[in-house]
Structure formats: structure tokens, C-alpha cells
Amino acid sequence: MVDLTFSREQNEFRDEVRTWLAENAPTRTRPHDYAEIREYDLSWQRTQYAGGWAGISWPVEFGGKGLSVIEQMIWYEEYGRAGLPGMDATFVGLNHAGPTLMSRASDEQKSKHLPPILRGEVIWCQGFSEPGSGSDLASLSTRAIIDGDDLVVNGQKIWTSFAHLADWQELLVRTDRTGGKHHGISWVICDIHSPGIEVRAIKTMDGEAEFAEVFYDDVRIPLANVVGELNQGWGVAMSTLAFERGTAFTASQVRLASLVEELVEIARTRTGPDGKRAAIADDEVARRLGMARAEVAALRAMTYVGISRSEKTGTPGSEGSIVKLYYTELHKQVAQLAMDLLGSDGLRFVSRWMNNGWTGEYLASFSLSIGGGTSEIQRNIIGERVLGLPR
Amino acid sequence: MDLLPSDEELSIAQTVAELLHRELPRELLRERQNEQTSISAEAWSICAESGLLALGLAEGSGGVGFGLVEEALAFREIGRELAPGPFLSSVIGARLAAEAGDTELVRAIVSGDRQVGLILPRAGATFDGSVVTGEVELVDATGSDLLLLLRPDVSALFDRASFASALPWQSIDPGVRLEVATAVGVEPVLAVVDSAELWARAVVLSSAILTGISEACRDASTTHAKTREQFGRPIGVNQAIKHRCADMAMYSEAASAQLLYAAAAGDAESADFGYQASIARVVASRAAISNAEANIQVHGGMGYTYEHDAHLYVKRARVWANLIGSRTFHLSAVIDEIRVAA
Known part of the structure; x- marks a missing residue:
């Protein structure tokens, strides 16, 4: 009710x-x-x-x-x-890898890996995307060949957040190339310090180096580290992505709401476009801020609906893609509004980790509608899985 | 906390949808467009007998005793079905009468004996609580005995006979009757002051209508995208169409979630009820207008014809985006909180 x-x-x-x-x-x-x-x-x-x-x-x-x-x-x-x-650095362990292990891993894997995540002993990173497999993730080609009790992995992953800080990686590899592209993928627990792994940081447009490329050269991973069945990793990976679209966004949304209120405060105190009155007195500024406030409120309502759905059905469902799309596009608009409001002050670079880091926020906002499934992929998911449109 | 309607709540909406589908089929909008009223007296009676006008009224006031949530879910169906008739103004009119303690009038309205149309004051028209003066529009008042003038500070019911000189004006929507009248010191039959709660309820119900319109358009476009074939494939395989439908789903989801939030805020008597209601209207207006306009494009030439229903949604969306405060008005309500605090 x-x-x-x-x-x-x-x-x-x-x-x-x-x-x-x-x-x-x-x-x-x-x-x-x-x-x-x-x-x-x-x-x-x-x-x-x-x-x-x-x-x-x-x-x-x-x-x-x-x-x-x-x-x-x-x-x-x-x-x-x-x-x-x-x-940020503990996010993958708590919100991706952990929940996936809980639903798909063996008892032995669970008892070995879950407690250290909660206890703050280890950092996990993701190993999904590849240079040739971004939106088309299932086309991934990092190969793993069975050799005795091990998998031997060769290939490359990219866009791995915090790989250079991590201990473990949730890694998708191709263990069978004979079936369709969704078949033959395996979800593997990879010790990122294994011999043959090289991590190179990627500097992004906001000047940060949170992402990395990971190279695998004859890396041996015990077969016992496969989660779920061999060759059935696609289904395991998809359960992870559904978790990502669950409650984990709530903190980002609340942060977005406070960013909007900070912008309101800036608009009250700064001189506006007419050079005389406060920016808030300008109708265009007020209209955009008012719209941002309304959208943030609606986003919270959408999150509550999603959480109510999770509570009843156990999963946020494909509707989570609607919230992801709405949130990321809104966050980008808010960052754009901040730049418009700051005017030439926005030319001074301040990292988003600092006070008034609006320029860094703006530059970082471009990643939101790309990472975790681009806005275009989200629209495909909404079209096909929520509305039932043909592929 | 739960923002997912229960099966019981959804079944109320389902019952309303079936009633409207049966009694007010879409073809009626075109068939009756030259009749004096958009809804027949018989259909109005049947809807009233089903309890549609009394859902949110307390049982003690002669109502069904549901909350604003159930009422909003019912009004979402009114929007989805493009049902003609002064439902919103009659429901709010009955509530105003209940607040004023006129139980006989409440009974007359909810039983369908007396319809309540809506007064839309034009720029320059004034209402000081005792008399209304200036040019006004009457919306769906051709079959009404009473007229509702709704404002957050003061709201009132007027006798339709006091506006006898009203002239019909062709409306954009074949399912909505419009008249123009000039009032010179017309007194209400009933007035209540501090009607912010009444106003906010009407804002929520109008948001519900707009949300229903947006969902109907989303569904119509989706169905068309699945069945219409060009180049040997359904047009929905193309991202230009698929992504448009996805955006429609996103706007509807935002409107529907915020609608439930605002309605639940009303039922919980939250201090920010009016604010949440205005936000519901901002996102619902955007969803309805944007989806209705996109729906025409998805339907191509067919969507441009009078025969197809697509234009009816655009027209109804435009009507409701201007009643019970415009989109600009409600956005101002959100902005003013920012400015007032400054």
C-alpha cells in the first residue's frame, strides 16, 4: 500500500x-x-x-x-x-562483487571472500570492458585456456576503476569460443597481484587517474576461482549489473540534491548576468534551478519506487535502467548549470574533491552517461526489456 | 515506506478504467463534438453511481473514504482513457461543500444530480473572496449547475446562472467545452478561505490526469513501434524510434513516481504537501506534453489525421497543463521557495 x-x-x-x-x-x-x-x-x-x-x-x-x-x-x-x-574504492566489493558472490559463489568462495570485504581488508575491482568490447560487452575476447587445475589468461581489460589499488578482481574471460557470444564466458575471481598482470593508469579529461588498463600475459588462475558454472559467466555478470542499479545510487542522488542546494546558495550570493542583482533574481537562472530541484525530487520518488519494488520482488528489475538514465542525465545538466552560473570563474580548475570543485565536477560528469552502461545502452534496455520492443 | 501500489489499490484503478472504457469509449469524443455537453447526463449518472465522484471523501461526509492515493490512481485512468466531463471540478467542488458543512450539496454533487464546471480567470480578473469581476473562461460548464473557482488562498462555488451571458468558444479539444464570460461583481454561493489543501489536492489530481495521458502515449507509441513494419522490419528495431519510446517511459516513470509521492504526502498530511504537489505537476506536464507530441511523430502521417487518437492526447495535455495553475505557475512555486528564503 x-x-x-x-x-x-x-x-x-x-x-x-x-x-x-x-x-x-x-x-x-x-x-x-x-x-x-x-x-x-x-x-x-x-x-x-x-x-x-x-x-x-x-x-x-x-x-x-x-x-x-x-x-x-x-x-x-x-x-x-x-x-x-x-x-569509491570499496564500492565494487560492497556493491558488485560481494552481492554476486552471495548469490552465485560456492560456500568455500563465500567464506573466503565475503568477510574481508565487510571488514575493510580488501579492495575489489571490475574486469569487464575491453578495448574492443564496450557497449557490446558479450563480444569480449580475453581468453582463458584450461591447463591442469588452472585457467591461463591472455588479453586486456580497460576502464577498471582503482585496479592499481585493488587486491581482487571480478574478471570476465572467454573460456569457450564455439557457441554464441553469450555462451562461453566465465566469471572468475582473480588475484590482481598474480604474475603476468600489468596495470597501467589512464588519465581522464578531469585530470584524475582513477581508471586503469589491465594486461594479462599467461596469468594462471585456479579453476576453483570460477564462480558459478564454467562458460555460464554471462548470467553471473548480469546479476551484478542489476545490483549496481539498486540502492547503491542513493548516496549519489542525495549528493546531487545537495549540489543543487549549493548552487542555489551560489545563485543567492553571486552577482547575476545583469551585473547588479543576485543571480537568483534572473528568471532564466531561477527557472533552471527550480527545474533541477523538481527533477531531484522526482528522482527521489523514482528511487523509492525502485526500492519498494526490490523489497517486494527481490530485484530492482530493468526499471533500474530508467533511474540510471534519469540520474546521469540530470547530474550532467546540473554540472552544466554550475558552469553557466560560475561564468569566467569556472575557468579556474578546482578538483571535484575540493570545496567549490565545480569545474572538476563538470569535467567528471561526462563519465556518468558512459560508465555502467551508456545512456544509449540504457535506452536499449528500457526499450527492449521494459517496453518489449524488438531487438 | 512503500511507493508501489498494492494489488488492492491497482484493482480500484482497474475498475475505474473498465467503467470509463465501457461508458465513455474514445469514439464518443468525435461523435459528441457538436453536442452541448461533452458527456451525456446518463453517462455522468452511471459514473456517479459507481462512486467515482466520492472516492476520496470521508465516509462521514457521504464519501467512499479512500485516500488521495486511490483518488489519484483513479484520475490517472481518467487521463489515460481521455474521459470527457467535469470530474476534477466536481470532486473538488464536493470537497469544498463538505468543508463548508453543506452536506446536502455534497450529496447532490456526488450523486451526479449537480455537475460542477471550472472557472478559469483570465489575466486581470479578480476575486477578493466576496465577488469575482472580469473576464473568465468556463471549462466543461455547459452541463453544470455550479462553477468552481479554485485558489490556494480562497476558493468558492458559484451559481452557473450568474454567468448566463457566457458565450461558447470552440476549444482546442473536442472533449472539452469552453465558454467565455464577463463577470461583474458576481457573488459565490459558498466560499472557503485558506484552501491550500483543497488546491494541492486538485494539483495532484490534475497531475494524475497528465500522468495517465503520458502513459497512454508511451503505450500507443510502443505498440505502434512493435507492429508497424517498414523496410521489412518493425520500426521499433530502430534506435531513433526505440530511444524515443525509452524517453517516453522515463518521463512517465518520473511523473508516476512523483505523483504517488505527492499523493502519499497529502494522505500523511506532510508540511511539504503543496510543494510536492507542484513538483508533481511540473514533471507530469512535461511528461504529458512531451510524450503526446512524440507520439504523433512515431505514428507518422497516420498520427496527423483527425481519425487517429494521437491528436486527442496532445489537445488534452495542453488543456490540463493550463488548468489548476500553469506549468510556469507551478515551477514558480518551486522557485519561490528558493527566492523567498534568499
Whole structure:
């Protein structure tokens, strides 16, 4: 039944989260150096684990709190509201690899890999995209040949966030080339420090080097590290992507909402286009800010619908693609609005990790509608899986 | 917290959809376009007997006792089915009468005996709470005994007879009757002050109509994209069409989610009900107009004909985007929160 109110327990949970975050959140600014980022993000995850806040919607048997996605969302809402740094380096472990292992891995794989993720001991990265396989992910050609008890991997991955900080990688390899392209892919747990792996950072247009290329030269991975059946990795990978479109976006959305409010504040204090009054007095500025506010509100409503659906059916469903498309396009518009509002002040580069890092925010925003499935791919998914249009 | 309608809530909407589909089939819009009223007295009675005009009214006031959520889901079907008739103004009119304590009038409206049309004041027209003066438009008031003038600060019901000199004006929409009248110090029969809640409910219900229109267009385009073949394949295989449909789905999803959020905010008596309602209208207007316009393009030449339904959605979307406050008005409500705080 449609109802906006949270239960008494959920409200108490929210209060606890808020209090705990206020008392335990890191006070030091997130560092810029990647080696330090690793330590910073892991140490913050360890603090959360020690406080009993790691894996809120993870089952108790894997070390989680065993609560529902609504509590998980409340956590992310409060996390975003507190203006805390994104959990970037720990994201893949907590939101991709972890949930995939939970649903598809063997008991042995689960008990070995899940607890260290929650305890803040390891960083996971993804190994899906390849230079020749971006939107057409299933065409991937990094090869793995069975040799004794091992897979021997040769090939290249790209757009791997934090590969240079990671310990483990969720790796998609081609183990059979005889069937259709969705058949013959395997989902493998890869130790990123294995001999034969080389990681090269990619500098992106915002000056950062979060992404990397990963090269594999006769890399041996035990067959025991295959998750699910050999050659059935495509289905395993797709379950990961559905998780990505679940609650994990909530913190980004709350952060976007606060960016809009920061822009409102800037528009109130800065002189507007007429050179006399505050920018907010300008109708065009006010209209765009008002629209951004309305869209952010609608985005929250869409997220609530998605979470209600997850709660009932256990999956956010393909409708998650609608939220992803809406969020990324909106975030880009907000970044564009910020640049228009700043005028020539936007010419001074400030990283998005710093205060008033609008220029960095703008440059980084281009990645949003590309990563995690481009907006065009999202529209295909919406067209084909939500609306049922022919391929 | 739950923003997914339950089976029970959806079944109410389903019942309404079936009723409207049966009693007010789409062809009727064209067949009746030269009749004085857009809906026959018989069809109005049948809809009233089903309880459609009393869904959100408390049982103590002679209503069914559902919340704004159920009422909004029902009005989404009114939009989807392009149902003609002064449903929104009658439902809100009955509520106004209930607030004023006129139980006899409530009964007369919800039973279908008395219809309530809508007054749309034109620029320069004034209403100080006691008299209305200036040029006004009357919307779907040709079969009405009463007229509703709705504003957040003060709202009122007028006797239709006080606007006897009203002249019919051809409307953009064959399913909506329009008249133009000049009022000189016309007094209401009933007025309530501080009608912000009444206003916000009407904003939500109009958003529901617009959301229903947007969904109908999304579905019509999707169906056409699946069945219409060119170059030997359904046109929906082309991304130019597929992505247009995906954008329609996105606009509808935003409108529908925010509609439920605003309606639930109303039922929860949240302090930000009016604000959430205005946001619902902003996104629902965009969804309805954008989807209805895109729907014509997806249907190609067929969509440009009078025979096809596509134009009816564009016209109804344009009507509702201008009643109970325009899109600019509601966007201003969002902006003013920004400006007022400054």
C-alpha cells in the first residue's frame, strides 16, 4: 500500500545512523594520492565494520546486519546528507562483487571472500570492458585456456576503476569460443597481484587517474576461482549489473540534491548576468534551478519506487535502467548549470574533491552517461526489456 | 515506506478504467463534438453511481473514504482513457461543500444530480473572496449547475446562472467545452478561505490526469513501434524510434513516481504537501506534453489525421497543463521557495 511514512523502528534506525555518522565519520579530507586513498577508504570501512554498520542489507551469515534494502537506503541517505566522501574504492566489493558472490559463489568462495570485504581488508575491482568490447560487452575476447587445475589468461581489460589499488578482481574471460557470444564466458575471481598482470593508469579529461588498463600475459588462475558454472559467466555478470542499479545510487542522488542546494546558495550570493542583482533574481537562472530541484525530487520518488519494488520482488528489475538514465542525465545538466552560473570563474580548475570543485565536477560528469552502461545502452534496455520492443 | 501500489489499490484503478472504457469509449469524443455537453447526463449518472465522484471523501461526509492515493490512481485512468466531463471540478467542488458543512450539496454533487464546471480567470480578473469581476473562461460548464473557482488562498462555488451571458468558444479539444464570460461583481454561493489543501489536492489530481495521458502515449507509441513494419522490419528495431519510446517511459516513470509521492504526502498530511504537489505537476506536464507530441511523430502521417487518437492526447495535455495553475505557475512555486528564503 502506498505510504510515505517510515516505521518507528526505521525512524529510530535513521536517528542511530545519523548520530553514529556524526561521531565517527572521518574528519580528515579524502586524500588525493592513490596509495593514501586506499588506506583512507579501507580504514573508514574498518571503522564502519567495528561500529556494526557494514553490510546493512547483507545476510547475517555473511557478516551483515540482515536488514532490508529500506534500512540500507536510509544509511545511504544519511551518508549523503552528512556530506561524507564517496566510498569509491570499496564500492565494487560492497556493491558488485560481494552481492554476486552471495548469490552465485560456492560456500568455500563465500567464506573466503565475503568477510574481508565487510571488514575493510580488501579492495575489489571490475574486469569487464575491453578495448574492443564496450557497449557490446558479450563480444569480449580475453581468453582463458584450461591447463591442469588452472585457467591461463591472455588479453586486456580497460576502464577498471582503482585496479592499481585493488587486491581482487571480478574478471570476465572467454573460456569457450564455439557457441554464441553469450555462451562461453566465465566469471572468475582473480588475484590482481598474480604474475603476468600489468596495470597501467589512464588519465581522464578531469585530470584524475582513477581508471586503469589491465594486461594479462599467461596469468594462471585456479579453476576453483570460477564462480558459478564454467562458460555460464554471462548470467553471473548480469546479476551484478542489476545490483549496481539498486540502492547503491542513493548516496549519489542525495549528493546531487545537495549540489543543487549549493548552487542555489551560489545563485543567492553571486552577482547575476545583469551585473547588479543576485543571480537568483534572473528568471532564466531561477527557472533552471527550480527545474533541477523538481527533477531531484522526482528522482527521489523514482528511487523509492525502485526500492519498494526490490523489497517486494527481490530485484530492482530493468526499471533500474530508467533511474540510471534519469540520474546521469540530470547530474550532467546540473554540472552544466554550475558552469553557466560560475561564468569566467569556472575557468579556474578546482578538483571535484575540493570545496567549490565545480569545474572538476563538470569535467567528471561526462563519465556518468558512459560508465555502467551508456545512456544509449540504457535506452536499449528500457526499450527492449521494459517496453518489449524488438531487438 | 512503500511507493508501489498494492494489488488492492491497482484493482480500484482497474475498475475505474473498465467503467470509463465501457461508458465513455474514445469514439464518443468525435461523435459528441457538436453536442452541448461533452458527456451525456446518463453517462455522468452511471459514473456517479459507481462512486467515482466520492472516492476520496470521508465516509462521514457521504464519501467512499479512500485516500488521495486511490483518488489519484483513479484520475490517472481518467487521463489515460481521455474521459470527457467535469470530474476534477466536481470532486473538488464536493470537497469544498463538505468543508463548508453543506452536506446536502455534497450529496447532490456526488450523486451526479449537480455537475460542477471550472472557472478559469483570465489575466486581470479578480476575486477578493466576496465577488469575482472580469473576464473568465468556463471549462466543461455547459452541463453544470455550479462553477468552481479554485485558489490556494480562497476558493468558492458559484451559481452557473450568474454567468448566463457566457458565450461558447470552440476549444482546442473536442472533449472539452469552453465558454467565455464577463463577470461583474458576481457573488459565490459558498466560499472557503485558506484552501491550500483543497488546491494541492486538485494539483495532484490534475497531475494524475497528465500522468495517465503520458502513459497512454508511451503505450500507443510502443505498440505502434512493435507492429508497424517498414523496410521489412518493425520500426521499433530502430534506435531513433526505440530511444524515443525509452524517453517516453522515463518521463512517465518520473511523473508516476512523483505523483504517488505527492499523493502519499497529502494522505500523511506532510508540511511539504503543496510543494510536492507542484513538483508533481511540473514533471507530469512535461511528461504529458512531451510524450503526446512524440507520439504523433512515431505514428507518422497516420498520427496527423483527425481519425487517429494521437491528436486527442496532445489537445488534452495542453488543456490540463493550463488548468489548476500553469506549468510556469507551478515551477514558480518551486522557485519561490528558493527566492523567498534568499
